[in-house]
Amino acid sequence: HVQLVESGGGSVQAGGSLRLSCEVRRAAYNRYNEYCMGWFRQAPGKEREGVAFIEGNGKIKYAGSVEGRFTISEINAKEFLYLQMSSLKGDDTAMYYCVAARTTWCTTRPADYTYWGQGTQVTVSS
Numbered sequence: 715h716v717q718l719v720e721s722g723g724g725s726v727q728a729g730g731s732l733r734l735s736c737e738v739r740r741a742a743y744n745r746y747n748e749y750c751m752g753w754f755r756q757a758p759g760k761e762r763e764g765v766a767f768i769e770g771n772g773k774i775k776y777a778g779s780v781e782g783r784f785t786i787s788e789i790n791a792k793e794f795l796y797l798q799m800s801s802l803k804g805d806d807t808a809m810y811y812c813v814a815a816r817t818t819w820c821t822t823r824p825a826d827y828t829y830w831g832q833g834t835q836v837t838v839s840s
Contacts, residue, residue: 724836733799753797762811784800812830
């Protein structure tokens with residue numbers, strides 16, 4: 715069993731910054747730290763979109779729409795996963811979800827991710 719708990723969302727002005735956190739609660743004997751983890755987001759009326767991921771080998775992938783503005787990181791074998799978001803704009807407004815897969819590599823398909831957090835809302839206003 716893996717439980718993902720997000721925090722850090724809120725309302726910010728365009729151009730501002732937020733840092734999202736994901737606490738990964740899992741048994742010490744499982745190996746989810748070796749598998750893909752990351753962040754999806756979903757805006758109202760739109761499909762879920764992969765945002766940023768860390769593969770089992772540590773390789774990082776970003777969506778083109780956020781590269782250069784967002785940074786994903788983790789500490790303590792993915793006990794905590796973070797998404798630092800800078801230069802925020804209106805298109806970043808969405809519910810953000812921390813996710814974990816069963817594979818070492820990462821995909822952009824929501825169905826490939828077994829575990830999802832409850833989501834944390836990010837709203838960017840002008």
